[in-house]
Amino acid sequence: MSENNEFQSVTESTTAPTTSNPYGPNPADYLSNVKNFQLIDSTLREGEQFANAFFDTEKKIEIARALDDFGVDYIELTSPVASEQSRKDCEAICKLGLKAKILTHIRCHMDDARVAVETGVDGVDVVIGTSKFLRQYSHGKDMNYIAKSAVEVIEFVKSKGIEIRFSSEDSFRSDLVDLLNIYKTVDKIGVNRVGIADTVGCANPRQVYELIRTLKSVVSCDIECHFHNDTGCAIANAYTALEGGARLIDVSVLGIGERNGITPLGGLMARMIVAAPDYVRSKYKLHKIRDIENLVADAVEVNIPFNNPITGFCAFTHKAGIHAKAILANPSTYEILDPHDFGMKRYIHFANRLTGWNAIKSRVDQLNLNLTDDQIKEVTAKIKKLGDVRPLNIDDVDSIIKDFHAELSTPLLKPVNKGT
Ligand code: AKG
Structure with missing residues (x-):
């Protein structure tokens, strides 16, 4: 998905934190064909x-x-x-x-x-x-x-x-x-x-x-x-x-x-x-x-259901701020499937009031802007405030970020004191 979308794509591959597979066949099922079907x-x-x-x-x-x-x-x-x-x-x-x-x-x-x-x-x-x-x-x-x-x-x-x-x-x-x-x-x-x-x-x-x-x-x-x-x-x-x-x-x-x-x-x-x-x-x-x-x-003239495993449009989309933060740190936190196995990508849905500053930071990076963490928290608060009033899209979020950034780089001119 391109930048001009309310989702941002995250390309890291899932790295499972454990070496043995807890979801593999149960050894007690000695007739199992789970690995041989x-x-x-x-x-x-x-x-x-x-x-x-x-x-x-x-x-x-x-x-x-x-x-x-x-x-x-x-x-x-x-x-x-x-x-x-x-x-x-x-x-x-x-x-x-x-x-x-x-x-x-x-x-x-x-x-x-x-x-x-x-x-x-x-x-x-x-x-x-x-x-x-x-x-x-x-x-x-x-x-x-x-x-x-x-x-x-x-x-x-x-x-x-x-x-x-x-x-x-x-x-x-x-x-x-x-x-x-x-x-x-x-x-x-x-x-x-x-x-x-x-x-x-x-x-x-x-x-x-x-x-x-x-x-x-x-x-x-x-x-x-x-x-x-x-x-x-x-x-x-x-x-x-x-x-x-x-x-x-x-x-x-x-x-x-x-x-x-x-x-x-x-x-x-x-x-x-x-x-x-x-x-x-x-x-x-x-x-x-x-x-x-x-x-x-x-x-057969049907749509792929939104909740279809793997290919449903939001099968690899993460929205809540808490999820986004963890996914950005390690995708295994909220994914059991790695989208890359299926030629798919994961997305962070950041244009909404549930978003968090980590997701917005990632968007700021994508826009190639420089903001400190405190500034990102400040702009995130603005985004969430607007998200409380109406649904947001990518342009809304980008405009808020860019305006905020512009204001920081060109502070309002102070009126000149003529010393009268
Ligand atoms: C069914 O029983 O629903 C069938 O379509 C036949 C299945 C079969 O041939 O095993």
Whole structure:
């Protein structure tokens, strides 16, 4: 941001005062994958289910390339049986030769599986509802039928030499015994991953941890998790799932998806860099998050929320005088994330009545003016006084500082005493 802004940028890098990481994985979580997780980006599947979403082929390719460049491990695409264009788009993205593996997402049905394996994908994500709600009101099938069709689809996809994942939709409202039985069955026949889906966003982190730990004792394959954000737990649940031993997390850019969506890519990166900084920095191009979010936000015609982790407009803006003073001395005082990791800058918002003399001193330095600390305190009092009356902007503050400085350098001329 330029000088002509009510914020001032501070360029120091955060230096943590401690050497060990208090936010790293808990050693008691011996199955933890916090330092060894993978991302399945579902912007082009779950994200297509967002109310505003329509991605044409060109936009899908642009988004897929951006995600690949960022470093996601997998890109999940809409089912090829959803529409003819969806099938063609799936084939087109498979032909791009991306580093990320390409998945498509289908119902647990041979009709879907036969089409999916012909698209050129690296893997197929199969899902079927297992809760009583979905068994009764969605597909109407019992657990025996589900197990039988799961085995048939998994064996068929495996026979084509591509990856296969089996997931139970609405896992957290499914019967635990049913869940463990079906996962045991599919694990035994060599599924690559099983998926847990919090389809309605009802789960809390403790429930997630317990379910993952229980499931870990039953299957040997990797566990993938998909968390909806209806009750605001999607990032926390994803993190806790990794602590419990899940390996892969489904994300989408800005969290777009059904209703208010799923775990957001950027938000999860904010959480993960705190816990596993070396792993996250080495694996993902974090400075690309802003561009990817802008790309998707434009495509679905939404704004980046002001409180979005990392890229919200005030995510690295400090305002209160006490905060500004400490941030200027050491950014770690009020920041857990270093904006430079994401190609962002921090700002001190000094044009307001909460400002303090340290923030104003920094502005005085930027303006290349010479004032003593006492003088800066004096001019800060003037700024705060005006800030009590009305909102301030950068020009207000600069004018007050410059007038004050000018008055000091050219004191008012004293009237001449003629000695009469
Ligand atoms: C959901 O259950 O919300 C889904 O979108 C499916 C998740 C999955 O395939 O694991």
